[in-house]
Amino acid sequence: MLNPNNREAILITRTSIPRLAGDVPWLTRPQMEEVDRAMVDDFGIPILQMMDQAGRNLAFLAVERFWGGKPSSPNVLIVAGPGGNGGGALSGGGRLLEMGVNVAVTLTSPAGRFTPEASHFLVALEERDVPVEPLDKVDIEMFDLVVDGILGYSLIGDPREPAATLINRINDSLTPVLSNDLPSGIEATSGRVGTPVINADATLTIALPKQGVRELEAMPHVGDLYLGDINVPPELYEQSFPGMGSINPFTQEQVVQIW
Numbered sequence: 001m002l003n004p005n006n007r008e009a010i011l012i013t014r015t016s017i018p019r020l021a022g023d024v025p026w027l028t029r030p031q032m033e034e035v036d037r038a039m040v041d042d043f044g045i046p047i048l049q050m051m052d053q054a055g056r057n058l059a060f061l062a063v064e065r066f067w068g069g070k071p072s073s074p075n076v077l078i079v080a081g082p083g084g085n086g087g088g089a090l091s092g093g094g095r096l097l098e099m100g101v102n103v104a105v106t107l108t109s110p111a112g113r114f115t116p117e118a119s120h121f122l123v124a125l126e127e128r129d130v131p132v133e134p135l136d137k138v139d140i141e142m143f144d145l146v147v148d149g150i151l152g153y154s155l156i157g158d159p160r161e162p163a164a165t166l167i168n169r170i171n172d173s174l175t176p177v178l179s180n181d182l183p184s185g186i187e188a189t190s191g192r193v194g195t196p197v198i199n200a201d202a203t204l205t206i207a208l209p210k211q212g213v214r215e216l217e218a219m220p221h222v223g224d225l226y227l228g229d230i231n232v233p234p235e236l237y238e239q240s241f242p243g244m245g246s247i248n249p250f251t252q253e254q255v256v257q258i259w
Contacts, residue, residue: 017064020227020256025241026211028189032153035207036084038236047117050230051084054180054206055091055121057228057255058147061204062092062178063099064255065224066145074144075102077133077175078125079166080118081150081184082109087118088206089149089180093125104143106133108150108163135162140173148179148198153188153210158195167196179203182210183221191215204228209258229254 027035039045063071078093080086086108093103105125107114111132114122126132140146148170150163159167167184170177177200182188185197191212201223205213207230213222229250250256 017061017226017255017257018253020258024208024227026214027208028211029153029187030189031240032188032207032210034240035232035236038240039232043233043236045231045233047084048120051087051091051117051121053230053254054088054204054228055093056095057230058088058092058178058180058204059095059099059101061202061226061228061255062096062145062147063101065178065202065226066176071099071101073100073102075104075142076145076147077138077140077143078103078105078147079150079170080105080107080122081152081163082107082114082118083152083154084115084118085152085180085184086149087115087121089147090118090121090125092147092149092180093130094121094128097125097128097130104131104133104138106135106138106166108135108166135166140169140175143175146170146173146175146177148177148184148200150184150198152181155185155187155194157187159185159197164196167198171196171199176201177223179222181206182213183218186212186218186221188212191218193217193221197221199223202226204255205258206230207232225258227256227258 179200183198183200185194188210203222204226
């Protein structure tokens with residue numbers, strides 16, 4: 001296990017992940033909702049497949065960004081909400097297990113309230129004997145990394161309990177944070193920063209970046225910003241963003257760095 005109190009040593013690790021070349025659209029919440037809807041309804045891509053791809057890229061980035069691609073049995077805490085954001089984080093937990101990482105989970109809602117897709121990945125972890133730590137008792141500082149899958153792009157307003165208390169506990173710890181899609185507490189369209197908000201060290205935004213994360217109020221909470229592929233069909237982008245030309249930021253890698 002790495003030293004969970006040696007935050008600076010962990011944070012100096014960087015990656016050889018390529019930079020984003022060219023421009024891409026920055027999406028509002030309604031635009032991302034339309035991308036998700038079109039992928040399922042118009043292109044027949046299952047939600048489970050999208051979550052699994054998001055989790056694969058999240059695990060890859062965690063290992064590359066925080067351990068230079070060579071993890072030495074680190075301990076990672078997956079903090080998952082009941083929706084798609086939590087499902088992607090839980091999928092990432094399964095991928096991290098395959099990479100030799102020790103994984104534990106804590107949930108912001110009872111498991112019975114999770115969407116069927118998020119439940120799928122939670123059950124898969126439980127079947128592999130991954131511990132599910134009680135929300136009010138988990139010792140965050142005993143972990144080398146927190147994966148933030150608490151709240152996604154649908155958030156409007158401030159985080160509610162018990163997520164709010166958990167966000168404050170994560171921020172008060174010495175443990176680095178990787179956020180899934182955007183730090184929990186930031187509104188995807190406006191960039192409004194809620195009370196509280198996750199202070200991420202790195203964020204993997206999914207499909208296309210969310211407009212709110214580049215607002216001045218939000219940027220200090222985002223950390224290093226990466227973009228992850230979930231195999232959005234090029235035709236969908238052409239349909240949704242006419243005049244942008246071909247949109248494919250993933251010509252070489254499935255994860256690219258924006259800043």
